[in-house]
Amino acid sequence: MTTEVYTTNRLRGPVNAAFFQLIGGGLDRFLHARKQRVFADVPDTVVELGSGVGANLRYLRPGSTLIAVEPNRAMHARLRTAAQRRGVRLEVRAVAGERIDLPDASADFVLSSLVLCTVSDPARVLAEVRRILRPGGRYAFTEHVLASDSRALRNVQRMVRRPWAWCFEGCSCERDLATTIENAGFAHVDIETYRIRSPFLPINSQIAGIATA
Ligand SMILES: C[S@@+](CC[C@H](N)C(=O)[O-])C[C@H]1O[C@@H](n2cnc3c(N)ncnc32)[C@H](O)[C@@H]1O
Structure with missing residues (x-):
């Protein structure tokens, strides 16, 4: 079921904010090469899904504008x-990516990192990304995914499924x-x-890329 209303968890919300601030620099080292590639040529105004505490600000030029869809x-x-x-x-938009409060064909560039794992309905979020992108606009992403090429990693992802989703507010490591x-x-x-070689085994299977509207 799609939930468009996001409720911030009073315990895990602040804990995750502090956690992602703490590990942000370290995590970026694992993802940096791909982020540099897919977040290259970012225009002066960018929409980001699930900006968190700002892990991707370092890929934006000073003076540029970030429209953060962060519920x-x-x-x-x-x-x-x-x-x-x-x-x-x-500019913070406190709405879910499943229903972005931006007009059709109003964005040139949308980005996300480690977000489609957590949204309630990834297909719906992507439909929203397509809706707000101008024809030819780009959606650049780095996301962690189901380890379809490794049974060992898939087992790890399956074993941590419930505690992981609880700690990280709905995050699934098993999405294709x-x-x-x-x-x-x-x-x-x-x-x-x-594949990255981080200590966070369940997220070591990764994808990065660009989808053009
Ligand atoms: C694992 S964190 C990643 C944060 C940041 N992008 C990064 O790379 O560090 C997932 C983020 O997605 C956000 N999020 C969760 N559900 C969402 C939704 N339905 N729409 C948009 N963002 C969402 C969370 O609040 C959180 O900031």
């Missing part, structure tokens, strides 16, 4: 502070997001599947 209010204060520090103008993105109706999709 988790526990993230907002840290996100604002980080944007100010990076000199990025910030490459297929979901390929089936989302974009004009062109370029996806790379790769």
Whole structure:
């Protein structure tokens, strides 16, 4: 069932905000090469799904504008502070990606990292991304996915399923997001599947790419 109303968890919301701030730099080292590739040529105004506490601000130019679709209010204060520090103008939309309050064909560039794992309905979020992108606009992503090429990793993902989803507010490590993105109706999709070697085994299967509307 799709939930469009997001309720910030009073315990896990602030804990996750602090956690992602703490591990942000370390996590970025594992994803940096792909992020540099897919977040290259970012225009001056960008829409981001699930900005969290601002892990991707470092890929935006100072003076640019970030429209952050971030329903988790526990993230907002840290996100604002980080944007100010990076000199990025910030517009926060406290809505879920399943129903983005932006007009049709109003964005040139949408990005996300480690977000489609957590949204209630990835296909619906991608339909919203397509709706708000202008023809030719780009959706750039780095996401963790089901380890379809490794039974050992799949077992790990299955074993941690419930505690992981509880801790990380609905996050699933078992989504085949490459297929979901390929089936989302974009004009062109370029996806790379790769493996990182982080201590967070369930998220080591990754995809990165660009989908063009
Ligand atoms: C694992 S965190 C990733 C944060 C950040 N993108 C990063 O790379 O560190 C997932 C983020 O998705 C956000 N989120 C959860 N459900 C969402 C939804 N339905 N629409 C948009 N964002 C959502 C969460 O609030 C959280 O900030």
